[in-house]
Amino acid sequence: MSEHDCDLLVVGAGILGLAHAWAGAKRGLKVKVFERSHTPLGASIRNFGQALVGGQAPGVMLDLARQANGLWKTLGQAAGLHLHQQGSLLFARTEAEEALLEAFVNGRGAELGYRTDLLRGDALEALYDGRFAHHRAALLGLDDQQLYSREALPQIVDYLARTLGVEFHFSTLVRDVETHRAVTSAGRFTARHIVVCSGHDYQTLLAEPLAALRPQVCGLQMLRVRPRQPLALRHALLTGLSCVHYGAFADLPEADAIRAQIRSQQPELEAHGIHLLISPTPYGDLIIGDSHVYGSDISPFNAEQVDRILIDLAQDTLGGEVDVLERWQGVYGARGPGPFSVVEAADGVTAVVMHTGLGMSVGLALGERTVTALLGEAGPIVPRHSTAA
Structure with a gap:
């Protein structure tokens, strides 16, 4: 190695930062990761842990999700x-x-090779002993995966540190980065490559180049619930409401009828950006959400009306009542020039920013591609700004 403290210095220990650390460590690089909190606490922990292929828009996001799946x-x-x-x-x-x-x-599913099955009749009735037979149909996304992120991320940290020798500096603020140098609350460090994955914090580091992206923050209301009738759920769950939010479906002509139905029958869903997602935990509980509010900052106050809508939607979907165990506010970076941006902020300094809540779905592949490009390896090159189809 050169005179630097490490080959790759990563700012942020969310899934995007860990993806870059893993990509570097697998290649034999000496990697250091800096995280301002004592453990990952941002979007990767607060959201659903769903790694979806089936809902991704055709183009770069579908390609990334398929790579991330493996x-x-x-x-x-x-x-x-x-x-x-x-x-x-x-x-x-x-x-x-x-x-x-x-x-x-x-149509699109067959043309682009989305691996899905449409379940109706006996196939729908067979799911979970008929628990979901009150629905008209179910689209089974065969490549979709889900994990309990509040436990999974610390496990990934442990694996990277113990097996691949990645050095983690938690409770350490990175105050400034410039060519080959990072100034932190634990001292100064140098690196051949610095990758900043600081989530929705657009002001602590690289404020000027990030401001040019005009990013926003999305806040969402989240709950952990327990079904009164036990359900050993093994799938991530969505409803047709997600079809007006996810890129695989939202631009299809048939989505207009769903939007019209929402506006005439439940306008509050559109007003609060609500569509139901449900993720199982390993303990029989379910994580439910989500709603969407956007801005440069997000108010810390949750609306009980929104939680009530989410609970009612969940109970309708599950066919039974639930008890609320926890409530919290999710958050992620949103509304930039594309679904993500990769910005060369200075020589040897790269910022990788998600502008959607899909980091769990594509982050591992984005880390692979970014590190590949930094090292000059053969492979897909990540553009300065993504351009989703």
Whole structure:
């Protein structure tokens, strides 16, 4: 190695930072990771832990999600993660939602090779002993995975440190970065490459180049619940409401009927950006959400009305009542020039910023591609700003 303290210095220990650390360490680089909190506490921990392929928009995000799918299987096995690999279920509750799923399967899904099955009749009845038979249909996303992120990320940290020799500096603020140098609350460090993955913090580091992206922050209301009728759920769950949010479906003509239905029957869903997601934990509890509010900063106050809507949607989907165990506010970076940006902020300093809540779905692949480009290896090159199709 050269005179530097390390080959790769990563700022941030969320999934994006850990993805870059893993990509570097696998290649034999000496890697240091700096995280301002005592453990990962940002978007990767607060959100659903869903690594979805089936919902991704055609183009770069679908390509990244497919690559990340295989990487999750490798990392999951190596780090001993509790990784649900049974797929996802997207339930059609109305005729309009069923029509969209059928159009997707027969059109874009078949053309672009999305691995999905549309379950109806006996196949739907067979799911979880008929628990979801009150729906019209279910789209099974065969490549979708899900993990319990509040446990999985610390496990990944432990694996990277113990097995690959990555050096972690928690409770350490990085105050400034410039060419080959980082100034931290634990001293100064030098590196051949510095990658900043600081989530929705756009002001502590690289404020000027990040401001040019005009990013925002998204806040979402989250709950952990326990079904009163036990349910050993092994799939991530969504409903047809997600079809107007996720890029695989949202631009299809059939999505317009769902939007019209929402606006006429439940306008509060559009007003609060609500569509239901449900993720199982290893302990029989379920994580539910989500809503969306955007701005340069997010108010810390949750609205009980939004939680009540989410609970009602969850109970309708699950066919039974739930008890709330925890409530919290999710958060992620949002609304930049594309779904993500990769910015060369200075010689040897790269910022990688997600502008969607899909870091768990694509982050491992984005880390691979960014490190590949930094080292000049053959492989897909990440553009300065992504351009989603």
